[in-house]
Amino acid sequence: xxxxxxxxxxxxxxxxxxxxPHSELPASHSVDALVIGGGIAGMQSALDLADQGYHVALVxxxxxxxxxxxxxxxVFPTLDCCSCxxxxxxxxxxxxxxxxxxxxxxxxxxxxxxxxxKVQVLKKPRYVDxxxxxxxxxxxxxxxxxxxxEFDLGLGAHRVIRVxxxxxxxxxxxxxxxxxxxxxxxxxxxxxxxxDFTQEPQEFEIKTDAIVLAxxxxxxxxxxxxxxxxxxxxxxxxxxxxxxxxxxxxPYGHVLRxxxxxEPDSIAYVxxxxxxxxxxxxxYCSRICCMYxxxxxxxxxxxxxxxxxxxxxxxxxxFGKGYEQFYQNARAMGIEFVKGKVARxxxxxxxxxxxxxxxxxxxxxxxxxxxxxxxxxxGMLPAYxxxxxxxxxxxxxxxxxxxxxxxxxxxxxxxxxIFVTGTAAGPMDIVDSIVLAGAAASETAAYLESLALPVFxxxxxxxxxxxxxxxxx
Numbered sequence: 001x002x003x004x005x006x007x008x009x010x011x012x013x014x015x016x017x018x019x020x021p022h023s024e025l026p027a028s029h030s031v032d033a034l035v036i037g038g039g040i041a042g043m044q045s046a047l048d049l050a051d052q053g054y055h056v057a058l059v060x061x062x063x064x065x066x067x068x069x070x071x072x073x074x075v076f077p078t079l080d081c082c083s084c085x086x087x088x089x090x091x092x093x094x095x096x097x098x099x100x101x102x103x104x105x106x107x108x109x110x111x112x113x114x115x116x117x118k119v120q121v122l123k124k125p126r127y128v129d130x131x132x133x134x135x136x137x138x139x140x141x142x143x144x145x146x147x148x149x150e151f152d153l154g155l156g157a158h159r160v161i162r163v164x165x166x167x168x169x170x171x172x173x174x175x176x177x178x179x180x181x182x183x184x185x186x187x188x189x190x191x192x193x194x195x196d197f198t199q200e201p202q203e204f205e206i207k208t209d210a211i212v213l214a215x216x217x218x219x220x221x222x223x224x225x226x227x228x229x230x231x232x233x234x235x236x237x238x239x240x241x242x243x244x245x246x247x248x249x250x251p252y253g254h255v256l257r258x259x260x261x262x263e264p265d266s267i268a269y270v271x272x273x274x275x276x277x278x279x280x281x282x283x284y285c286s287r288i289c290c291m292y293x294x295x296x297x298x299x300x301x302x303x304x305x306x307x308x309x310x311x312x313x314x315x316x317x318x319f320g321k322g323y324e325q326f327y328q329n330a331r332a333m334g335i336e337f338v339k340g341k342v343a344r345x346x347x348x349x350x351x352x353x354x355x356x357x358x359x360x361x362x363x364x365x366x367x368x369x370x371x372x373x374x375x376x377x378x379g380m381l382p383a384y385x386x387x388x389x390x391x392x393x394x395x396x397x398x399x400x401x402x403x404x405x406x407x408x409x410x411x412x413x414x415x416x417x418i419f420v421t422g423t424a425a426g427p428m429d430i431v432d433s434i435v436l437a438g439a440a441a442s443e444t445a446a447y448l449e450s451l452a453l454p455v456f457x458x459x460x461x462x463x464x465x466x467x468x469x470x471x472x473x
Contacts, residue, residue, distance in 0.1 A: 028205040031057045031100065033444055034119060035212045036107060039067020040430060041422025041437040042214030043089045048441035049212075050098035054448060057100040057206055058093060059107060059121060064168035065090050067216055071151060071165075073246035075430055076295040077326035083167055083249065090169040103170060108203065110389050115451055116209040117417065125199035127161075127175040133194045135163055135171030142189035147179055149251065152244050155258070156251030161186045161195075166249055209451055210417050210444050213392070213401065214437070215384040217423040220274025220282060222376050228273060228345045234259035235353050236345055236374045239292055246299050255303050257373045259351040264307060264372035267300060268355055269293045270342045271313040275379030284398050286379030286427040290317050293377045294330045301333055310336040310371070312357055320431065345374060380427040391415050400426040411440030419444050 035046045038060030046058045058065070070090070072082040094101055102121065109120040143159035151158075151165045161175040175186070175195070187195040222238045223231025235257050245255045257264050271293060275286040290313070297309045316337070318324045331337060343366075344356040353374040359365045382399045386392045392413045395402045401413060401420045411419045421440035422433040 028207065029100075030207040031055045032208065032448055033057075033210045033212060034059065034117075034206055034208040035214055037067070037214035037216055037422070037424070038062070038065030038093075038101075038103070039214060039216050039422060039433075040069045040086060040089065041216075041424075041433040041440075042067070042212070043093050044434050044437035045212050045214060045421050045441045045444070046099055047089070047092055047096065048438055049444060050096045052441075052445055053098065054445065055098050055100075057102060057208070059102045059105050061104070061106045062164070063104045063126065063172070063174040064164045064170070065093060065101065065103060066167070066169065068240075069430060070167065071240065071247065072243045073248070073250075073299060074295065076291045077320075077322045079295070079298075081248070083247075087167050087169075090167075094169050101170070104174065107389065110211070110391075113207060115417070116207060117211060119206045119208060119211070121204055121206055123202045123204065125177075125201055126172065127177055127196055127199050128173050129192075129194045129196055130170070130172050132192045133172045134192065135173070136191065137163055137173070138189045138191060139173060139186035139195065142185040144183065144185060145179060145181060147176065152251045153238075153241050155241065155244055210419065210447055211390070212411075212440055212444055213386055213390065213413070213418065213420045213424050214422045215382075215386065215424045217380045217427070218383045220280065220378040220381055222273075222378060224274060224280050224378075225277075227343065228270070228376060229347070233345065233347050233353060233374075234351050235264075235347070235372065236376060238378055239289075239296065239375055242296050242300075242375055246296065246303065255300060262372065263304060265304075266308045266371045267297075267304075267310070267373045267375065268353070268369070268371040269297065269309075269311040269375045269377055270345070270355070271311065271377045273342075273376035273378050276314070282379055282381070282398075284379075284427070285317060287317070287319065288427065288429050289377040289379060291320075291323060291326070291429065293375070294318075294327055294335075296375070297335045298330050298333060301335060308336070310338055310369075312338050312340050312342050312355070314339070314341060320429065380423060382424065384424070386424075390418055392418055392420075398426065400424065409443060410436055411443045417447065419447075 032054040033049050033056050035042045035058045038058055046056045050056045066086055069082055070086045075082055093099055104126060105121050105123045107119055108122050111118045140159045140162045143161050145160045146157040148154040149156040149158045160180050161173055163171055163173050229236050244250045275282050293311055300309055318327045339360045340357045342355055342357045346354045348354060353371050354368055356368045385394060387394050392415050393402045401424055404414050411421055413420050419440045421437045
């Protein structure tokens, strides 16, 4: 298939898949490449391939694309707004003529289909006619039931029927049928008659020549270590909680601690709380923890100018361009860096965390310090194991996708036709995820071009590898 000729074997005419009514999903259609995951890496790979003329389908299990990045406050080391970077990418994906956006869908099965793949996809019901829905949110305003907000990690609330978050793409509501009391108020309030309580899950098939895995990461649970309270201490939180508190779209508009809504006067970060720890089975460094802790500490010092902020660390690893200067800037701002290993976290009667730490630079003296809020710098875990469904091996030491040649071909997996990008390949920051997304798109495009190369009758390629690379360039 030529690089400027998208796949013409499309069995429906609409390019924006989120506009296709649930009841009219095609039973089968064909694309050049299928991207699994709608985070920043998946979106970037999809855009790079689509800009080259390939027909791409992007499957996202959540009701909106954006991944974890859309929930963050700012990026390091530039402190640019995350929403300002991510939202245009989300919009570009949704409106690109060569991208079919399939949100609220999950892959059920992957089978070899000649040189390509047959992928069974399940579309979960939103209980809303997506073609009619304009995102006016009148149904959301009418709904009488509030639930803890998953997007805000339980800090805020949302209605049973709602747009997932303010900058969601697509701007279509989704109804949580398990918590719906079927009062019918949303149906009465909807000006376009979108609500459909009879929707059911639907399966359809995608035929594709290549797959790009962008399944992302999860953080080590804050309750993983019993020494740190096993998740039972109200004011010992994950870094994503702090991101939502600092974000302009956050639940409160202020930094408040969870237990009593008080503005914290003393905040501590515990580094390596979910990485470099054999007891958790996470012996590797997650690479991002030092930098996001420093970034959050700097943002907190701006939001709470009178607060004392301490970072307890074993080693500070600032590996990227401008990262060391970022660290030095934080020290100059008055953020306290204490070299020491935190052994235990308890709490007093007012739910103030008590941190027991060994001060390495002070003769290994053991002290106990009180703080108003403690943030555990938890590490990265693979969000999904693709070995069984996709036939892609994972590394024994960390569970991320195994790369046969990480330096020469960082986006290529052990199975031909399947590629990987972002943190599905291993711990990395946003910059590296975007770079790897471009690399994975290039490798995928080269592979798609190789499928169209002529062959002799004996099956040997009629074009050399060097000539094929020149064709791709």
